[in-house]
Amino acid sequence: RVLILAASASLILVAVRLCTYIRDDGAVLPVLVFFIWLAMAGEGLRIMRRWTNLVQALSTAGPGKRAKSVKFAVDSSVQDSLGMKVVTILVRVLIASMLSFAAVLGVCAIAAAAQHSVGLFVEDIVVWEEAKNELVITNAGASVLTMRRSGVMGGSASRGSTLPSPQDYMACGNTWYGLQLLDYALLSELPYIKPTAKNNLPRLLNLLMPHVNISLVQTSQEVGQRPWMEFELRGHPTEDSRPLSVVAVSGTNLDRVIDYLEDIRMWTEPIVLTIIYTLFPSTRSWSRETTALFIGSMHRMMAAVGVRDDRWHYDRILQHVRNISADGSRQVVLTGHSLGGGIALVVGALAGQPAVAIQPPGVYHSLAKHQAIQQGSHELEGSSALHKKSLSLVVEGDWIQHFDQHGGLVQTMACDQIGKSLAAGCHLLEGAIFHLARHCGDVANRFTEVNHHYDPTAATMAVLRTCWQVALDLLDWKATVSSIFGSAAQVQGILVAGVAVSAVA
Structure with a gap:
């Protein structure tokens, strides 16, 4: 128990340190600290399970002996059940959706910053x-x-x-x-x-x-x-x-x-x-x-x-x-x-x-x-x-x-x-x-x-002509890249918010 309390206290300190590091104003947000601590604690327990099983197997294994593993409250064999497989598939779909949504937001944010920096706008729509x-x-x-x-x-x-x-x-x-x-x-x-x-x-x-x-x-x-x-x-x-x-x-x-x-x-x-x-x-x-x-x-x-x-x-x-x-x-x-x-x-x-x-x-x-x-x-x-x-x-x-x-x-x-x-x-x-x-x-x-x-065909041709002009302007790739990264501070907040929205949603 003392070891667990000491480890938890250490993880809390690490979580506080990480929170103040990622925040520009150095503020400590209790909810953010809790989630960081929870993630690190969960990973720590998984690592402890693997090493405990390994140590137990090495200490008991020998000629004619069968290695015994440590029994935990949750049997890992449950993970092989059909229900867990369905849950795993759903979680993977949700994660893929979240990453896809975040990627779309990221591409749009970077493209918007690049467009503003380079000035690629149609004069009159x-x-x-x-x-x-x-x-x-x-x-x-x-x-x-x-x-x-x-x-x-x-x-x-x-x-x-x-x-x-x-x-x-x-x-x-x-x-x-x-x-x-x-x-x-x-x-x-x-x-x-x-x-x-x-x-x-x-x-x-x-x-x-x-x-x-x-x-x-x-x-x-x-x-x-x-x-x-x-x-x-x-x-x-x-x-x-x-x-x-x-x-x-x-x-x-x-x-x-x-x-x-x-x-x-x-x-x-x-x-x-x-x-x-x-x-x-x-x-x-x-x-x-x-x-x-x-x-x-x-x-x-x-x-x-x-x-x-x-x-x-x-x-x-x-x-x-x-x-x-x-x-x-x-x-x-x-x-x-x-x-x-x-x-x-x-x-x-x-x-x-x-x-x-x-x-x-x-x-x-x-x-x-x-x-x-x-x-x-x-x-x-x-x-x-x-x-x-x-x-x-x-x-x-x-x-x-x-x-x-x-x-x-x-x-x-x-x-x-x-x-x-x-x-x-x-x-x-x-x-x-x-x-x-x-x-x-x-x-x-x-x-x-x-x-x-x-006439939607005319609109399509207008868009294609605009894209062609944009492609010609983007041939100067050095100026474009410098413009995008020069505006990175403008899109950082949108990217973080987009990932958070998709993750919570």
Whole structure:
């Protein structure tokens, strides 16, 4: 017993030393010390078993004698049973999944750091142009939205001068803080466009929203943060007559690897829950509070061992929304498309502000992670923070929406590109704008005709041309390698957090 106590005390000291060594600030985390000690103690017991059996065999073995092994509480022959074999296979599958997930995160993190250091970005993915009486928005050269403006056609405007207003969906004709769904969809398009003199965003904003007094107040293209814009509406009817600020968040940019990394990190836990539901169907009866406890506990455990997964692309957005809504002098609404819509829902729930999301992935379960990480006045409201003040517009056939379940008010629309759904034909913001204009009309009478064309082959060729250009730029391998390792400090935290998430999950 004395020997065991002495060995345990020695291992605790070693664990404390290792903990202070791996931590930059030298802090000692009790949970981390415990797990290090537990791992070393388990390995020590396995080594002791092997050496004890070896010593016993050497001391008793001889001519005509049969070696006897030391009997332990757990018979090692149990390991040969069918149950243990199944458990071993499952553990190996889980370890392989964990390593694969960590490898994907690592590759994305290194590629994102290299891309940022070398500057391998496409200048403009989404562009717009004003041609006579038409406004054309092109996304990646494949999705083309054409809007014919009213009041500029002269004598030719006699037939079909305004869009029909069939009101095909329950959400049609309704407004949220004075704006209809079509308005929020149009505002969600703007953050995809880089605010340069060539793009002239104020002019585009006036063309898209001529019926309101709206101005572009602030744009953010900060590295490592999600691009977003703030619009201010004055003299527009709202519920309480306060000025309205609309914060529009950009979705995934096709040329940015870091955006795909953020997508993976945002919706890791719901995918893990889906796997658990498949393997153990009875877990589908878990309440949202149960899954929130599971997800929140996982991240609190990570924080307890010193792995902080609290840096997200929405940090600046959340801080800004809290600042401008702190005094209550203005109404704030968040909006966005795809990843931007998911972030709008998360930030709205954390800050207690309404959100109108266009084709977002669900955040019903993944919200628990952000509530556990972020410190805010609404973090204890659970799913009610999402249900009270959120509207999600989802499209049938859009596989992006199935990453998690949806909460709050949900309006489902049909897809006009259902035959191209696998090529993201039902996830295009331009397609959603076209469908809204066609089936809900335009109350503001801005457009007389709206058309949408999608050619995924053109997008594929654009991606191939971009990859070819990137390959040419990467021929200078020395500069590329130095850039990657020069940014190693930026990706270290993401790599550690990714391994920890996959291990705990």
